[in-house]
Amino acid sequence: MTTNTIEQAATRSSFVQEFMHALSERNPGENEFLQAVEECIVSLEKVVERRPEYRAASILDRIVEPERLLQFRVTWVDDQGETHVNRGYRVQFNGAIGPYKGGLRFHPSVNRSILKFLGFEQVFKNSLTTQPIGGGKGGSDFDPRGRSDAEVMRFCQAFMTELYRFIGPDTDVPAGDIGVGGREIGYLFGQYRKITNTFTGILTGRDVNWGGSLIRPEATGYGAVYFAADMLETRDRTLEGMECLVSGSGNVAQYTTEKVLDLGGRVLTMSDSTGYVHDPAGIDREKLAWIMDLKNVRRGRISEYADAHDGVTYHEHDLSAGSSPLWNIPAEAAFPSATQNEIDLAAAEAMVNNGVICVSEGANMPTTPEGQHCFITENVLYGPGKAANAGGVAVSALEMAQGSQRMYWSREEVDRQLKAIMGRIHRASLDAAAEYGVPGNYLHGANIAGFCKVADAMVDQGSI
Ligand code: NDP
Ligand code: 2IT
Secondary structure, eight states, X not given: OOHHHHHHHHHSOHHHHHHHHHHHHHSTTOHHHHHHHHHHHHHHHHHHHHOHHHHHTTHHHHHTSOXXXXXXXXXXXXXXXXXXXXXXXXXXXXXXXXXXXXXXXXXXXXXXXHHHHHHHHHHHHHHHTTSSOEEEEEEESOOOTTOOHHHHHHHHHHHHXXXXXXXXXXXXXXXXXXXXXXXXXXXXXXXXXXXXXXXXXXXXXXXXXXXXXXXHHHHHHHHHHHHHHHHHHTTTOOSTTOEEEEOOOSHHHHHHHHHHHHTTOEEOEEEOSSEEEEOTTOOOHHHHHHHHIIIIISOOOTHHHHHHSTTOEEEEOOGGGSSOGGGGSOOSEEEOOSOTTOBOHHHHHHHHHTTOOEEEOOSSSOBOHHHHHHHHHTTOEEEOHXXXXXXXXXXXXHHHHHHHHTOOOOHHHHHHHHHHHHHHHHHHHHHHHHHTTOTTOHHHHHHHHHHHHHHHHHHHTOOX
């Protein structure tokens, strides 16, 4: 334990300690899930004190238990004719306010703990959007890296052949996440359509030619930048001229970079799991287009960007040994957009010491509890993932709405709605934080605002 963790453990109330003790006995070894719950329970203790109806209905005990957790075998054959077995999952975490909604992650690290943490976060995030969507998450330990399109297609078909029986437009609507982008959504949708003989909105993130929404690919990254702009505005600041750190180089990182450029900022870094690039001149639109082609079409590594551009350095990082040194580069704003726990205490301290005043999380739970504590005590504008990256799922819900009406809205219309939703999440988080005596604390505010709507629905619907 670091000194900071010990300090935090000592200040945890007996309520939180007892709750977490019981939860860890029931979910042994599920570290990511326990981390995500603890972050919320700390915020919710005061809420259940004020709301006896939540205690009477055992809302906290119920909200940490997924309604359904499905696991299935996925068997597929590679290009050499060899048969492989992966695990597929869908966690239907909470459906009190709408059909389960949340992405699918294909990554070798996927397991129950990671999907339960993501599903749990999704419940609060989806509630914050103010749209009628419950929380879920799924995926597989399949690693798409280095696989041919044909192999990815066969895997997606095998995965959907199991998943299809559990989902539906009014039941559960998956989408993308790490390792699942437009290509995978296409193969998954095609298989669903073939085996059910229906064309319905069972997945979001579809291409606009077959039921998708404009701005869905852009939505998570754009939303994270809108959220940062809203936070900065509370201190009369803007992104204009600001140097920014972005991690990752996938969907979220790419469109975060695009929107930072739109708002006049400069992006100095991008990364993948093997290393990061530092471009002191800034990644401009032309360079971003090059990265998008590298990552989305050629499916290459970010190191190639340094080889192809003058003045750029590439640095390998070993993420199993701690956070990337990317976070030590001086900047004013940071957009972690890769994966969970990518910013530890040492990285957070370095960021604060090197001038970061605003962190808007495109990734889910990218900051460790010690890192969060550092940002909040150092008065950094800290937008937690469940609020800051809600733009992706929000536009997924807009895709569902357009699909139900058999209509398409323009880019301008969807972007306008995305911006308005992010503004409302920002306001609701601030208002809840103020109401509960922690003004400016977006972490507590988002947890409280997201929780109350779901808790009220659970009370209304009785002990089910
Ligand atoms: P992509 O698969 O498009 O990109 C993921 C990026 O993160 C890649 O650069 C990848 O590098 C890197 N990465 C993935 N896993 C790790 C790891 N274990 N360690 C270090 N780097 C890693 O995914 P997205 O951009 O869609 O997702 C990024 C984050 O945003 C995730 O936390 C996801 O949950 C979150 N998110 C995504 C949303 C969406 O709409 N897509 C919505 C809300 C949140 P490499 O290629 O080397 O693996
Ligand atoms: O973490 C997330 O919010 C997502 N991966 C997007 C979920 C969705 O249903 O669009």
